[in-house]
Amino acid sequence: MQGTSEILEQAIEQLAKLPGTGRKSARRIALYLLKQQDENVMRLADALVNLKKSITRCSVCGVISDNDPCSICTNPKRDQSKICVVEESQDVFLIEKTNEFRGRYHVLGGVISPLDNIGPDDVRISELMQRINDEKQPIDEVILALNPDSEGEATAYYLNKLLKPFDEVEVTRIAYGIPMGSELEFIDEATLSRAFATRNTF
């Protein structure tokens, strides 16, 4: 017996399942919650239940959203001619934070990964092709913003091949290279090599 409360142990067990939370932090969180006011804990529990019950996905771009279509897809100020392809919804939030891109998104919901038995039909690639075919305003650029790992690279190559026949669509990729503020000394060879291969004019 480690504790005097089965209820506490149950809360710890549930909390310890969360990513980045071991049993020690789960215990710390549970004991912290015990000290909080009732309504604060209710607010947290409600927010979590709400998350599963009320959230939906945008049927156009696939992003996690309260409304369908989402606020980005329905925003007339967004550039309708550019689609940025990402792996997951969280990538949309990360890119939005940069304020660098004013077009729209397409969330694949995964990447092609033969080892995990994930083929092109398991991610939202046909939906992307349909969007490019159907959009009233023509798409002139598809920006691939996939992770620079082997699955992301494979998916990028696959998409590039699929999009080749569309002469009016330019396929671009976000730049992969040395992160800002870091030093060459601490950069791995693959990154450095990519940074050289894709160097720009100054």
Add this chain to the structure above:
Amino acid sequence: MQGTSEILEQAIEQLAKLPGTGRKSARRIALYLLKQQDENVMRLADALVNLKKSITRCSVCGVISDNDPCSICTNPKRDQSKICVVEESQDVFLIEKTNEFRGRYHVLGGVISPLDNIGPDDVRISELMQRINDEKQPIDEVILALNPDSEGEATAYYLNKLLKPFDEVEVTRIAYGIPMGSELEFIDEATLSRAFATRNTF
């Protein structure tokens, strides 16, 4: 606008209030929960609500417990003559894990801290004195297991003074010194100095 979902942002906001969880981990947790099955998220939310609604404290020792008195205080196999004084309930769970102590506990619920306006009456010291006076079986040892910070030390000295008049009660402290597995080189002066001052015969 960072996201497309107010509900998601609300969940992140609530999660980010938890200790050790910044906005980044809160976002990761929220997106993880979104991918989970409904019942898993419900189980977590229920466990948290339960934590506040159903848990109580042992009226004898003050530990967080499902029952009052707690399973330690009611366990006839525990040594009734020894009381280990700790600051918080979590200290009880930590000590229980060691299997080193088979007596009972007394949770102060804090330590004396004049700077924070916490005096002897704000922690469960009078309850401890009453226990020592009232217990049918006499207490022969009170073990102070407080944190070795200035508040913990001050509280230990205060308790030692209070317990002086009880000739039959021996007041002891857990040992403070070099942690197992560490090296002298990395130990601070105060710890090393304490380790020398409280050295034992081999």
